[in-house]
Amino acid sequence: MTVISSWQHQLRARGTSAGAVTAALLSILAAWQLAVIVGNRVPSVTDSIQRLITEAEIGELWHNLALSMNRFVLGLAAALIVGAVIGVLMGLSRLADLAFSDLNAAALAIPAVIWALLTTMWFGFGWLTPVVTVFLSGLPFVVVNIAKATRAVPADLVLMARAFGVPRIRVLREIVAPAVAGSTIAAVRFAIMSAWNGLLLAEWFGATSGVGWRARYWYDANQLDGFLAWVLVFILLLVVADLLILGPIERYATRWRSV
Amino acid sequence: MASIEIQTLVKEFTDRRGIVTRVIDEIDLTISGETFVSIVGPSGSGKTTLLNIVSGIEPLSSGNVRLRAGTRDARVGYVFQDARLLPWRTVMANLGFVQHERDGWQNRARHYLDLVGLSHCADRYPAQLSGGQQQRIGIARAFAVEPDVLLMDEPFSHLDAMTSRTLREHLERIWLESRRTVMFVTHDVTEAVQLSDRIVVLAPGGRIHEIIDVDLPRPRRASDPAVAVLQAEVLARFEALEAAGSAA
Numbered sequence: 001m002t003v004i005s006s007w008q009h010q011l012r013a014r015g016t017s018a019g020a021v022t023a024a025l026l027s028i029l030a031a032w033q034l035a036v037i038v039g040n041r042v043p044s045v046t047d048s049i050q051r052l053i054t055e056a057e058i059g060e061l062w063h064n065l066a067l068s069m070n071r072f073v074l075g076l077a078a079a080l081i082v083g084a085v086i087g088v089l090m091g092l093s094r095l096a097d098l099a100f101s102d103l104n105a106a107a108l109a110i111p112a113v114i115w116a117l118l119t120t121m122w123f124g125f126g127w128l129t130p131v132v133t134v135f136l137s138g139l140p141f142v143v144v145n146i147a148k149a150t151r152a153v154p155a156d157l158v159l160m161a162r163a164f165g166v167p168r169i170r171v172l173r174e175i176v177a178p179a180v181a182g183s184t185i186a187a188v189r190f191a192i193m194s195a196w197n198g199l200l201l202a203e204w205f206g207a208t209s210g211v212g213w214r215a216r217y218w219y220d221a222n223q224l225d226g227f228l229a230w231v232l233v234f235i236l237l238l239v240v241a242d243l244l245i246l247g248p249i250e251r252y253a254t255r256w257r258s259v
Numbered sequence: 260m261a262s263i264e265i266q267t268l269v270k271e272f273t274d275r276r277g278i279v280t281r282v283i284d285e286i287d288l289t290i291s292g293e294t295f296v297s298i299v300g301p302s303g304s305g306k307t308t309l310l311n312i313v314s315g316i317e318p319l320s321s322g323n324v325r326l327r328a329g330t331r332d333a334r335v336g337y338v339f340q341d342a343r344l345l346p347w348r349t350v351m352a353n354l355g356f357v358q359h360e361r362d363g364w365q366n367r368a369r370h371y372l373d374l375v376g377l378s379h380c381a382d383r384y385p386a387q388l389s390g391g392q393q394q395r396i397g398i399a400r401a402f403a404v405e406p407d408v409l410l411m412d413e414p415f416s417h418l419d420a421m422t423s424r425t426l427r428e429h430l431e432r433i434w435l436e437s438r439r440t441v442m443f444v445t446h447d448v449t450e451a452v453q454l455s456d457r458i459v460v461l462a463p464g465g466r467i468h469e470i471i472d473v474d475l476p477r478p479r480r481a482s483d484p485a486v487a488v489l490q491a492e493v494l495a496r497f498e499a500l501e502a503a504g505s506a507a
Binding site: 160257 | 339
């Protein structure tokens with residue numbers, strides 16, 4: 001009986017979230033269509049998708065997407081590693097907190113477009129510009145969330161483990177890791193959103209390939225269906241990463257909160 | 260045979276202005292064998308600090324503390340004031356977390372869950388249990404490591420009177436079955452008389468005021484006349500000590 005009611009609960013929850021996604025999609029499409037009808041020079045959904053299919057057929061879609069993903073993963077990985085180290089230091093040491101917290105607050109306040117312009121001026125056109133922009137856009141979000149997570153490790157549970165003589169490695173695995181999981185995933189989510197914006201802008205201003213560059217290509221050509229098609233790719237990737245990858249990971253890591 | 264040997268133990272705290280406060284003052288105490296010893300004393304007498312030093316959670320300033328089981332170091336179980344369960348693990352996984360010997364721990368865990376009457380909660384998360392049930396899990400966890408020495412820090416102080424009475428009975432029953440060396444900190448004289456073979460009374464400032472032997476048959480109930488008489492006697496001494504502390 002309990003198992004059946006648990007399944008019913010899960011099915012209901014999944015049904016509700018599928019309904020929410022469908023409703024969101026329909027409202028976006030409706031708003032777009034409304035803009036097509038009342039607006040000036042707004043391409044239709046079908047025109048934009050058709051352009052995307054053409055881009056895929058001539059090889060531009062996958063080529064540019066692969067290049068952008070490559071730059072994004074490189075910059076994000078660097079931001080996660082460096083940010084985790086600084087965040088843990090800030091969480092553990094008052095001195096490190098004092099040294100980095102204002103600097104990080106300032107970095108948080110800088111919009112991605114400024115990083116994109118700065119890196120373009122520093123590094124010119126090339127792969128380094130988008131990678132460094134992704135790194136700089138994502139880093140402050142990783143630092144602030146990991147520092148918060150480190151401070152949130154429950155000291156009373158660590159003392160309990162010490163009283164029972166539990167080895168450190170198990171304390172790390174079974175107390176520290178689950179305690180910081182929620183904030184760590186939040187760190188990754190915020191970093192991805194900010195870094196993805198940074199990537200588009202850096203490729204717009206300082207690259208000759210990639211999703212951002214291709215969007216600008218159609219913008220310069222004054223072809224709005226092409227421009228919107230690439231913006232759609234940009235948005236879809238972000239939504240898919242959040243809904244299908246990070247969302248389920250976060251729900252799994254924090255499932256004990258909803259029992 | 261397990262033992263707790265405390266020799267000339269001193270614990271001092273130094274504040275930011277460099278002022279030193281002594282909270283444990285040259286305590287000498289040996290607890291050995293199948294003995295249940297309660298540490299009682301007014302607030303600020305260093306009961307919890309003493310227990311934390313014995314468990315190794317807190318460092319000592321000087322002296323010596325040894326927990327032995329024959330020729331080896333004793334294995335320690337600890338029951339805290341609050342249950343301190345990992346909220347992201349099930350009850351069974353919580354009991355598994357502190358196990359030193361991984362082989363067969365599930366059977367031990369189930370046995371002690373059964374003794375505290377919660378074997379049906381093995382797959383639940385702590386948030387799904389009441390405060391009293393969580394504390395019973397804490398007791399089962401401490402016994403399930405098969406400790407040589409069991410340390411308990413006011414484990415029933417956060418619970419209502421009925422729940423704490425039930426848990427005392429659970430504890431005495433499990434202890435009579437397993438016969439560990441127990442050091443039990445409490446501010447409740449009734450609890451101390453009902454459970455202990457010996458009561459160590461600490462005075463403010465962290466020194467031993469007196470040691471009272473409790474030579475009453477087990478299992479005991481708070482309503483037993485002999486328990487009530489001894490309880491009244493200990494309480495009178497305890498109140499005299501508190502009054503002396505307040506006057507000073």
